[in-house]
Amino acid sequence: MEQLIIFAVLITLGYTAGTIAERKHYRSINARESNFLNLPAVTVKNALDEDAEIEKVHLVLGSVVVSIDYFKRFLAGLRNLFGGEVKSYETLVDRARREAVLRMKEKAERANIILNLRIETSSIGQSANKRQALGSVEAIAYGTAVYLKKKG
């Protein structure tokens, strides 16, 4: 019985803490994304006008590690039995990707555009290489920040 109680506590804790943290994170992501609306980050290597004069370019990189809560891990474990979309991991990866891009943009606040954007993910932590476990996910976003000379 004690084991079940401990389990129920962990699940409730995971669900409450996880939901609160996730909502808070999404609020922050949405606010910062609208702040950075004027700094586009694109995957093409060259999207500049032909007559644009470049002041400087440099590499920008943003990375984040997000961990999964007990509730989501348990839900994904159940999913492993039946198959199908692992919905509980979707927000985890989505948050990691967007946060990484935001951190990357924060490195180049005054840039005009970020070219050649790439996003990569990897799982890290103790259970990273085990078959059915996912500890935390790391997302790295990197690209080339381009600063143009002011015209006139």
Next chain:
Amino acid sequence: MKYTPRELKDNVNISWTSPLKELFLLLGGVLGIVLLVYIALGFAVDVVVKKLPAEIEKDLGGLYSGMYENTEKTPAGLRLQQILDELVKQLPERELQYKARLVHGSRANALALPGGNVIIFSALIKEIDSENTLAFVLAHELGHFANRDHLRGLGRRLVLLFFSVALLGTDSSVTNFIMSSVINVEMKFSQRQEKMADLFALDLLNRRYGHVSGATDFFERMSKKEKMSHILYYFTTHPYPESRVGILNEKIKEKGYAMKEKIPLNDSFKSPED
């Protein structure tokens, strides 16, 4: 190329279904399957256990003998065997050679292991002050053998352990959850079996000594001692001592068993470790 900033309204990468709904759906499915397997397993084990020949049980007992074979033949151990032998003489049928072993241990507990091995932990002796009470504990374990509970428990656990480890691996949180819920179902079976063994022991005690004094002593003592914490090992598989005393007293009244003077415990038990 002109860039027009625009905010994205929907997020296609996230499903907007409630995770709680998904949890209950999946959990219901898993628990349903586990329950079906468990019930099927229960029937299978019950059939196998009834037909299991004594030879195979002896082989199974061999698995355990390695753990406890080295207990020395102390005076206390010999006396324990004598008490057990006297009880066994009263049994209508004897399939196994029953062996009592006194093992050093800090838990006040006794075990019935396959192959006719009765394990008594030294901490249990300290809680006992008469030979009659010790005989009752031994008779209780003989009751488990008579009802073949020791095989039932072993069979279910072995099969379940095998399945969960084979399907999910040992460190999956799902395995842990399934195991803990299964153990809780098992507890109910065990409590019923403990009750049956208690009543068997009471009957055997009466046949051996002609009275049942001392039968409830151990549980009375335990219920006084362990009032503080109920989350101890002993109680997780056994009913609460208080309710066991109640059931035994009812039975004693019903059958009209006599109460006579108890035989004090042999001196050799006083300090079994020395």
